[in-house]
Amino acid sequence: MIIVFSDARVFDGHCAEIGDPRHVVVEDGRIREVATTRPTLSGALEIPCGQRYLMPGLIDAHFHACSPSWDIRSADRMPASLMACHASRILADALDRGFTTVRDAAGADVGLARALESGLIQGPRLRYCGRALSQTGGHGDMRSAEEGEPCGCHGYGGLLSRTVDGPDELRRAVREELRQGAHQIKLFVSGGVLSPTDPLRMRQFSDEEVRVAVEEAASRERYVMAHCHTDKGAARCAALGVRSIEHGTLIERDETARSIAAAGAFVVPTLSVIDALGKSGGGKGLPHAMREKLDSVGDGAFRAIEVCRRNGVKLGLGTDLFDYASHPLQSGELELRGRVEAPIDVLRSATSVNAELLQIEDEVGRIAPGMRADLLVLDFDPLRELSGFRDKTRIPVLMQGGRIVRNTL
Numbered sequence: 001m002i003i004v005f006s007d008a009r010v011f012d013g014h015c016a017e018i019g020d021p022r023h024v025v026v027e028d029g030r031i032r033e034v035a036t037t038r039p040t041l042s043g044a045l046e047i048p049c050g051q052r053y054l055m056p057g058l059i060d061a062h063f064h065a066c067s068p069s070w071d072i073r074s075a076d077r078m079p080a081s082l083m084a085c086h087a088s089r090i091l092a093d094a095l096d097r098g099f100t101t102v103r104d105a106a107g108a109d110v111g112l113a114r115a116l117e118s119g120l121i122q123g124p125r126l127r128y129c130g131r132a133l134s135q136t137g138g139h140g141d142m143r144s145a146e147e148g149e150p151c152g153c154h155g156y157g158g159l160l161s162r163t164v165d166g167p168d169e170l171r172r173a174v175r176e177e178l179r180q181g182a183h184q185i186k187l188f189v190s191g192g193v194l195s196p197t198d199p200l201r202m203r204q205f206s207d208e209e210v211r212v213a214v215e216e217a218a219s220r221e222r223y224v225m226a227h228c229h230t231d232k233g234a235a236r237c238a239a240l241g242v243r244s245i246e247h248g249t250l251i252e253r254d255e256t257a258r259s260i261a262a263a264g265a266f267v268v269p270t271l272s273v274i275d276a277l278g279k280s281g282g283g284k285g286l287p288h289a290m291r292e293k294l295d296s297v298g299d300g301a302f303r304a305i306e307v308c309r310r311n312g313v314k315l316g317l318g319t320d321l322f323d324y325a326s327h328p329l330q331s332g333e334l335e336l337r338g339r340v341e342a343p344i345d346v347l348r349s350a351t352s353v354n355a356e357l358l359q360i361e362d363e364v365g366r367i368a369p370g371m372r373a374d375l376l377v378l379d380f381d382p383l384r385e386l387s388g389f390r391d392k393t394r395i396p397v398l399m400q401g402g403r404i405v406r407n408t409l
């Protein structure tokens with residue numbers, strides 16, 4: 001089956017120049033040709049774009065498929081079958097918003113990946129990490145301070161995260177996730193907002209533990225993505241070989257940003273989660289200690305992006321949203337980023353840069369011959385109007401892997 005997107009203004013995922021309208025030919029799930037003259041192909045299905053914009057599908061590099069509510073502690077302990085049903089719906093909704101690829105940051109696993117591959121459920125391409133790894137008392141330890149350890153021999157383990165302590169335990173846990181097909185390993189190396197006992201500025205995991213995880217991931221050409229808010233923590237990540245620094249909300253020193261850039265690491269800001277918890281009321285019911293932690297990251301996030309940009313750090317794009325009421329904010333991440341970055345940089349982050357981060361730059365993130373046909377037709381100019389993504393009805397055609405998910409033209 002050949003499909004031609006005719007007469008489209010193409011943003012190819014990288015180039016800032018949108019030239020004259022092109023005709024993009026899709027065959028067997030991949031882009032075959034980007035033609036300047038209208039090809040004559042008998043039997044091809046034509047999608048006349050009428051000079052609308054065509055771009056690669058969006059990529060969310062910090063996504064949570066297992067995110068039915070902000071009460072992460074309860075989510076972490078729900079029956080796995082119930083969580084799978086939630087994840088199925090949450091993934092389908094993300095695809096509907098134009099996200100054709102997501103990188104999950106805790107909980108999505110080989111089961112969800114298989115369900116997607118086989119067509120049992122619909123959703124974005126999934127890069128998963130399995131369970132996120134936390135030290136005891138770290139961001140992934142969902143126990144309250146009052147909860148004891150009944151037998152003293154097990155740490156904490158839920159659907160999203162588990163605790164591991166010491167290089168040997170860490171090595172085994174990382175190998176286990178990799179055995180189950182994890183595309184990346186998730187560690188928590190600083191405190192976080194939505195966890196009960198860890199101060200935000202706490203250092204988590206020893207250098208040796210982080211190094212073991214990086215080394216094991218590298219043995220399969222995978223890498224570590226690390227939850228990290230603090231400036232010091234981000235510098236430590238760069239020094240220890242962490243490839244993807246998540247949130248990075250308190251990065252403030254040029255020196256830190258330069259070390260991240262020199263290491264070739266990425267920072268993945270997540271403005272949507274702060275927006276959702278702060279303004280939109282999602283965080284109203286937060287316990288006092290979590291509220292305080294939220295306030296301390298809110299202001300820094302935009303500044304951190306500026307510090308990273310001016311020092312040449314590769315910036316991905318992620319959202320980190322939980323709760324059905326907040327999920328629709330996912331597409332607003334581009335507009336939020338546009339407050340401190342040029343639209344072209346934001347669009348690159350959401351497509352080609354994220355693809356490189358996810359190690360799938362030869363597959364997705366660009367419109368070029370041979371790439372998978374993950375394509376969006378927009379009825380707005382993305383270089384002028386990043387807010388357009390917020391309204392999914394302004395994405396009249398949505399294709400993933402050559403399959404038409406939506407066509408309302």
Ligand SMILES: [Zn+2]
Binds near residue numbers: 062064105320
């Ligand atoms: Zn997250």
